[in-house]
Amino acid sequence: MIKKTKTMKLKIKYLLIIFPLLTVLSCQHVLDEVERDKQEENYTSPYMGKWSGSYSGDQSGTLILNVNKSGTIEGTKISQGHQETFYSGLIGSSISSTTSSSGFTLYGNLESKSGTWKMGNLNGSWSVTKN
The missing domain is CATH 1.20.5 (Single alpha-helices involved in coiled-coils or other helix-helix interfaces)
Incomplete structure (x- = not known):
């Protein structure tokens, strides 16, 4: 016990x-x-704001990137009167995996304000400036 x-x-x-x-x-x-x-x-992304420019190569048009406070991106590509919206995000200044319904994908970063794009067999380059 x-x-x-x-x-x-x-x-x-x-x-x-x-x-x-x-x-x-x-x-x-x-x-x-x-x-x-x-x-x-x-946190406020240092890239917050509206960026606009163009993309060229196998296809060309206008590119608009709206970066919000947290670093997410709402992008718009305009070509031959057709407008398409896509969403992405930033890792540092690098754009992480942007894909639209057409397969339009951006690669690059906002520090250099440029990069490349791909859509199926089409590809080219893009550049933007901050408004």
Whole structure:
């Protein structure tokens, strides 16, 4: 009986030590998430704004990129009176994987304000300036 009591006291002691540690670790995780959310909320892309220019090569036309605060892009390509909208994002200054319904894809970055494009077998280059 005494041995069972000692064992039970020891288990309770361990629980009293482990439970607060788990609680602190859990709270720290929540605080880290809140801090990360605040940083994302306060982030403003240095490329935010409207960029316009052209693309040329196997096809040519006008290119408009609207970069929002978080760095996501709403792009518009206009060629021979046909307008197409596409969406993308920035990783640093690099445009990450822009694909439209036609398969028009941009590669490049806004630091150099230029890059290449591809649409099926067609390809060429593009350049923009910030308005």
